[in-house]
Structures are given as C-alpha cells and as structure tokens.
Amino acid sequence: MDFKIIFVNPMTVVINLLLLSTVTDAICILPPELRNTEWIYKYTKPDDNQPITTTLRIQNTVLPQQSSVRFNALGTTMDAWTCISNLTLSDTESVAVFKSDTSYSDGPFGGNRRLYLCMKFTKVTDNLFYFYLLSDVDNTILPNERVFNPPENSIPDDSDPLCSTFCQYTSEPKIRTLQKTGTTDVVPSDAALCTPCESPCEEQVIACPDLAPVNFTTITAETGTNYQDNITYACNTGYELKSGDLIRECLADESWSGSPPVCEIVACPDLAPVNFTTITAETGTNYQDNITYACNTGYELKSGDLIRECLADESWSGSPPVCEIVACPDLAPVNFTTITAETGTNYQDNITYACNTGYELKSGDLIRECLADESWSGSPPVCEIVACPDLAPVNFTTITAETGTNYQDNITYACNTGYELKSGDLIRECLADESWSGSPPVCEIVACPDLAPVNFTTITAETGTNYQDNITYACNTGYELKSGDLIRECLADESWSGSPPVCGRIIKPAKCQGRRRRRRRSVHLNTRRL
Incomplete structure (x- = not known):
C-alpha cells in the first residue's frame, strides 16, 4: 500500500488512500473508521514546539504516489510511502510502519537508504484517534521530523519486529490527534505513551506544578496540570503580549513549556496637533487614557470629537476635531x-458706520465686532437729523420764509421798508455741525443824500436825511413857488420825494387897469369861445 499526503493549501492536507488489487497489500488495509471523512489534525512541531492545526481528508483506502508527507534527504525528495504493517485499528492500540518508495544516497560510495514512519495509533471513539511518531527527530532530513533513517548497511527486513526495529526512540514524542470535524470527543486525561510499543499501556501520571497568577491576563482554557495538559491565557482588554507564551503545556519532565506571558498595557500613537484647538485635559497615551480638546475662542466644532480615548486596538476613538472660525449673521x-x-x-471682524452728513449718533454703536458667541457687539447705531438752535429775533427785518431748524432747513429775512442790508446774510441754512450758515443780517435805516441848496428859499423845518425824514422850504420874501415841492421826504430808495422847489420873483401887476381889463375880457371871451 502506498501512503501519500497531498498539500492542497497551507491549511488543508488531503490524504489519498488507494486500495491496490494485489494480495501482497492486504496486510495494510485502512480501517473503515478513517475512510471518506474529514479530520482535524493537531500536533506540535518537534523542531520549534509550535502547535499546528490542519485539515485532513482521507478519501480512499491507500495512498497514491503524489505530493505527500514530503521530506528532503540530501537533495532527494521522499514523498511516496508503502505500508509494511497492519493498520487495522481496534479499541486498543496498533502500530503501523510506512517505508519510503524512494531511496537516497549519502555520497558517491554510499548505498541506497530509505526512511520509515512508525505510527502508534489509539482509537478513543469512532470520531477521535490519537497517535505518536515513535522515532527520534532526524536533523539531516528536512523538515526535521520523527523518522527512522537506518544506514545503508543496516536496512532491516520488512518482516523484522516493528517496535524493536523501526519504532525505537530516546525522547518521548507528543500526542497527535485526528478528530472528525463537527465532533466534540475529548482525548482522555490518562492518554499516555506505552513503552515498549508492544506492551499494553499502563497509566503514567505526570503532573506539573501549579502556575503562579499572571498579571493582566485571563485564563481562557485549562485542561489540568497533568502531562500534555495545557493552560491558555489571553491578555486582558487593553493589554498586549510583549514576551512569553499564551499557551503552556505540561511536559514529560513535569515542567511547563515556554515562559509566563508578559502582558503590557496598550499604548496609542501620539496625536498630531489640531488647528484652532487647546488641549484642556490629557491623562496619557495608554489604554483608556484620553485627551480633551476645546475649540479656541471664536471657533466652534464642525466635525470630529473633542474627547478621544485610547482603545484596546492601539487606535484613538472618534476622529480629530475640526474647529472652524465663528461666523456672525449679516447685519x-x-x-x-x-x-x-x-x-x-x-470672529473679530468688524464693521464701522458713520452717520450721514447732517445726521448725528443718538444711540447704539458706530463700530460693531463679531463676538465668539456669533453675535455682534453693541447695538445698531441710531442716527437722527441734526437740529440747529432757534435764532434770535433780528431788528428791522421780517422773516419771509422758514422751513424749519433741522439740517438744510433755512430761514429767509427781508429788511423792513426803509431799511437796507449793511452786513450779515438774509438767507441762513442749518448746517451739519448744528450751526447756521453766515451771520445775522444787520438792516440799517436808509439815508438819503444831502440836498443841494435851493435858491431863493429858506429851510423852515428839517428832521434829518434818513428814511421818512423831511425837509420843508419856504420861498424867500418877494419870491413865490414856481415849480417843485416845498416839502420833500426821504424815501426808501434813498431818494427824496418830489423835486427841488423853484422860487421866482413875484411879478407885480401893471398900473394900466384898462388894459388889464381888456386882457381879462379877452381871456373871458376866449374862454367863452372855447
């Protein structure tokens, strides 16, 4: 019978067993319990004591010559095996030996050498078997495994006694198990290696000392303290393994494999600085430590988190806070x-107002600043129109128009009749500085020019030369008014009323009365005629 293990992927091993038709292979019949079933194969590598778990599928009854349990012996690949002993399992123990189909040479003058696999099987239930490889580790074979590698001049016959020939060992091997997938059968606590392999097993109790408690760990599985029992630790949440071993097994020398696990608290990486924030509290960077941020004055949180905690997976909770500058509403x-x-x-932007020309601030603020709470400082400015003071009365004037006393209002004066503007302004406007334009009008009485002397007259009365003053003339004796005016008054336009009097000599009547009468009669006649 050929024995082969085909590696399909790193975690799956397929065992093919093909039944040969020859009678000579009848001695190597695969027991029916192992056929056409998927098995979980667990063992410990002999070179580094690392636990291995793979999946085996035993498909047929013998192994074809394909990629199998494969070794390299001085450059020769050994991957085909022929059973030379019975593999029929009972409720007790059985030993099976497989011989490599391929031989190798250890030098130009060396002969042909073969490898042997010696397996001691124990059936626990139909779902569970355990077995040993009963040979010492051969470091000349890669990978290092328990194989029997006799020298060329000492190759035994296939019929030699199994245990004393093929299955000798000096260091005790460890249990290897085949467990049907989906089952929960357990290897008994008294499972032990029989010595020699033909003898029935006698219970051998190997007990390891109790292990001391390990800080920051939790025991997740514990089978006991006897040989091949193990204890499995897990670092507590927020702690990670720094050294030692999380699985320890009780060895044949009553010591525990490996060393106690050392679990140390997880440390998160330093966080990068965050713009526009201040760190207000920080307990550290270990597991469950936290860091608390606050957005700077005038900034507010838009996304992310202001409190971040160091998690068990060495990351920080949440995401970095994003603080953006506060924006005030439009005014x-x-x-x-x-x-x-x-x-x-x-934030801290400002807007500056000015009251329009002619207006002044009555309340509120001309400068307003955006505050950290998204409001504007102060209150809106209230600008009201400027009002000028009332003007005092002006002598000898009359107000002809008046619009008010506010900015750009005006008041219009007129000098009274007989008065004229000497200085100041007849129109005054209320200015932006609450003053009136110009100056008050000064109206003075009109003065007429002095009159020239009038011939043949005498001034009998004179009040002056101002408006409404008058001068009174009289024709001198012997003279009489011929034209003009004997009374003249100073008018508002600075002229004198009337015209200068003209006094002419008085003409006495002629002595000839008759002639005079005739003339009068002539006049009378002429008048009648008219």
Whole structure:
C-alpha cells in the first residue's frame, strides 16, 4: 500500500488512500473508521514546539504516489510511502510502519537508504484517534521530523519486529490527534505513551506544578496540570503580549513549556496637533487614557470629537476635531448711515458706520465686532437729523420764509421798508455741525443824500436825511413857488420825494387897469369861445 499526503493549501492536507488489487497489500488495509471523512489534525512541531492545526481528508483506502508527507534527504525528495504493517485499528492500540518508495544516497560510495514512519495509533471513539511518531527527530532530513533513517548497511527486513526495529526512540514524542470535524470527543486525561510499543499501556501520571497568577491576563482554557495538559491565557482588554507564551503545556519532565506571558498595557500613537484647538485635559497615551480638546475662542466644532480615548486596538476613538472660525449673521441695513470700513463677518471682524452728513449718533454703536458667541457687539447705531438752535429775533427785518431748524432747513429775512442790508446774510441754512450758515443780517435805516441848496428859499423845518425824514422850504420874501415841492421826504430808495422847489420873483401887476381889463375880457371871451 502506498501512503501519500497531498498539500492542497497551507491549511488543508488531503490524504489519498488507494486500495491496490494485489494480495501482497492486504496486510495494510485502512480501517473503515478513517475512510471518506474529514479530520482535524493537531500536533506540535518537534523542531520549534509550535502547535499546528490542519485539515485532513482521507478519501480512499491507500495512498497514491503524489505530493505527500514530503521530506528532503540530501537533495532527494521522499514523498511516496508503502505500508509494511497492519493498520487495522481496534479499541486498543496498533502500530503501523510506512517505508519510503524512494531511496537516497549519502555520497558517491554510499548505498541506497530509505526512511520509515512508525505510527502508534489509539482509537478513543469512532470520531477521535490519537497517535505518536515513535522515532527520534532526524536533523539531516528536512523538515526535521520523527523518522527512522537506518544506514545503508543496516536496512532491516520488512518482516523484522516493528517496535524493536523501526519504532525505537530516546525522547518521548507528543500526542497527535485526528478528530472528525463537527465532533466534540475529548482525548482522555490518562492518554499516555506505552513503552515498549508492544506492551499494553499502563497509566503514567505526570503532573506539573501549579502556575503562579499572571498579571493582566485571563485564563481562557485549562485542561489540568497533568502531562500534555495545557493552560491558555489571553491578555486582558487593553493589554498586549510583549514576551512569553499564551499557551503552556505540561511536559514529560513535569515542567511547563515556554515562559509566563508578559502582558503590557496598550499604548496609542501620539496625536498630531489640531488647528484652532487647546488641549484642556490629557491623562496619557495608554489604554483608556484620553485627551480633551476645546475649540479656541471664536471657533466652534464642525466635525470630529473633542474627547478621544485610547482603545484596546492601539487606535484613538472618534476622529480629530475640526474647529472652524465663528461666523456672525449679516447685519441689516441701518438708516441714515454709511459703512466706512468692513473686514468681514467672522470672529473679530468688524464693521464701522458713520452717520450721514447732517445726521448725528443718538444711540447704539458706530463700530460693531463679531463676538465668539456669533453675535455682534453693541447695538445698531441710531442716527437722527441734526437740529440747529432757534435764532434770535433780528431788528428791522421780517422773516419771509422758514422751513424749519433741522439740517438744510433755512430761514429767509427781508429788511423792513426803509431799511437796507449793511452786513450779515438774509438767507441762513442749518448746517451739519448744528450751526447756521453766515451771520445775522444787520438792516440799517436808509439815508438819503444831502440836498443841494435851493435858491431863493429858506429851510423852515428839517428832521434829518434818513428814511421818512423831511425837509420843508419856504420861498424867500418877494419870491413865490414856481415849480417843485416845498416839502420833500426821504424815501426808501434813498431818494427824496418830489423835486427841488423853484422860487421866482413875484411879478407885480401893471398900473394900466384898462388894459388889464381888456386882457381879462379877452381871456373871458376866449374862454367863452372855447
């Protein structure tokens, strides 16, 4: 019978057993319990004591010559095996030996050498078997495994006694198990290696000392303290293995494999600085330590987290906080103002107003700043129109028009009749500085020019030369008024009324009365005629 293990992938091993038709192979009949079934194969590598778990599928009854339990002996691949002993299993123990089909030479003058696998099987149930490889580790074979490698001049016959020939060992091997997938049968605690392999097993109790408690660990599985029992640890949440072993097995020398696990607290990486934030609290960078941020004044959280905690997987909870500058709402327009400066609507930006010309601040603020709470400082400016003071009465004037006393209002004066403007302004306007334009009008009485002397007259009365003053003339004796005016008055336009009097000599009547009468009669006649 050929024995082969085909490696399908790193975690799956397929065993093919093909039944040969020859009678000579009848001695190597595979027991029916192992056929056409998938098995979980567990063992410990003899070179580094690492536990291995793979899956075996025993498909047929013998092994074809394909990729199998494969070794390299001085450059020769040994991957085909022929059974030379019975593999029929009972409820007790059986020994099976497989011989390599291929031989190798250890030098130009060396002969042909073969390898042997000696397996001691024990059936626990139909679902569970355990076995040993009963040879010492051969370091000249790769990978190092328990194989019997006799020298060329000492190759035994296939019929030689199994245990005393093929299955000798000096260091005790470890149990290897085949467990049917989906079952939960357990290897008995008294499972032990029989010595020699033909003798029935006698119970051998090997007990290891109790292990001391291990800080920051939890025992997740524990089968006992006897030989091949093991204890499995797990680092507590937030702790990780720094040295030692999480699985320890009780060895044949009553010591535990490996060394106690050393679990140390997880440390998270340092966090990068975060813009526009301040760290307000920080306990460290180990598991469950945390760091607390606050957005700087004038900034607010837009995303991320202000509190971050170091997690068991060495990462920080949440995500970095994103703080963005506060933005204040747009301000409504303000009546009677002009914006003279504006830096924006973000924190510490400001807007500066000025009351329009002719308006003055009555309340509120001309400069407003965006605050950290998204509000504007102060209150809206209230600008009201400027009012000028009332003007005092002005002598000798009359107000002809008046619009008010506010900015750009005006008042219009007129000098009274007989008065004229000497200085100041007849129109005054209320200015932006609450003053009136110009100066008060000064109206003085009109003065007429002096009159020239009038011939043949005498001034009998004179009040002056101002408006409404008058001068009174009289024709001198012997003279009489011929034309003009004997009373003249100073008018508002600085002229004198009337015209200068003209006094002419008085003409006495002629002595000839008759002639005079005739003339009068002539006049009378002429008048009648008319």
